[in-house]
Amino acid sequence: MHDGTSGRSSELPNSLPVTVKICGLQDVEVLKSMINLPVDYIGVVFAKSRRRIEPEQAVALRTVLFEWSTYDRPKLAGVFMNPTLEELQDIMQVVHLDVIQLHGQETAEFCKQVKQRWDVEVFKAFSFPKDETGPEADNAALKTLDAYENVVDAILLDTYDPLYGGGSGKTFAWERIPAYAEWANSHGIAMFVAGGLQPENVQQLIQTYAPYGVDVSSGVETDGVKDMDKITAFVERVKQA
Template identity: 75%
Template sequence: MINLPVDYIGVVFANSRRRITPEQAAALKSVLLEWSVNERPKLAGVFVNPTFHELEHVMEIVSLDVIQLHGQESAEFCEQVKKRWNANVFKAVSFPQDDTGQDADHVALQRLDAYTGFVDAILLDTFDPLYGGGSGKTFAWERIPAYAEWAAKNDVAMFVAGGLQADNVQHLIQTYRPYGVDVSSGVETEGLKDITKITTFVERVKQA
């Protein structure tokens, strides 16, 4: 992937078939030094309800640029993380698959207000009961505008994840104009990252 025009690369520390050790993440980060300096993507670590001790352990071994939280982490926890490390904090907002849930959105957006100032981005994803995210399924995209409005008002970036692949990402971007998109299973073949799918996905994103 060296010098592909991507902005972030994620490494998973949550309970998942993609989970790696902090030592493996440190080795992967060393590869980023092979990229052109101005094009080096930021390294994001993906966690689900981590303890502060777990974050301390990981950050001692690999200095992450982004701490991405996919569980039920509180605003107070995000505040602690933000104050402790010089890293961006991304907070995932998970939706049940195909649930339109406008009433729930009103409540969720009110709760998000507490995170203002403590998160640099929100990431809209499809809820997975086992892992929190990474389901490979889309959610009801018509829910996006309310969150986009909240993000713009609070100067927070908005990413969209959940079931994205080369065939649908252009439609998403052209319709909803998120700050960024997040992909994992959509660029895999038989559970492994596929460089052909990754390249095609990135091309479609840039074209959009």
């Protein structure tokens, strides 16, 4: 389950259980309560966000992850938006991240430098304005993606938020997914879908589009706080799907 995301064959997204990433964790006690759930990635946010945490908080969360058994231990992903290498270095010196997830306008060359410098998985998010549709937009975006071949381990599709880039809690036009899934499969790169997912709609997404993974944050919160009932329901419905 935790063998990395690169080198996937084009048939694997349909033959393996869907990978689950719970993002925006801040609370150690919530993470401790998740120890029996089959979660693959835990995300912590260092980008501008109401869920942003300090590196020292991430260290505390990572310590909790080591209470999992080795086989079931989720990987820790740090979410950034247009960071400098120096900013990443400052955080990596404090907390060892397994994944660096980039949500801004980071170039393929920057992603390559990140991967080479820290030997981490690199996820690159691509955010869609909610009302932006049409093959022209997708064709332009897919051409942009080609530069990231052999550079990133996963792409993550999210709804664009004008303030934070992603993490809007709103769905984008899901019918756009197949073009990106085809690109990801043909290049051996994992594809995660985020944006507006919640326990009530995640099975529909999986059964219709069969992504490699799903990423949720606000969809498992109540009044802005992670809700264990919602987290449990979300994970169970993903694995059932």
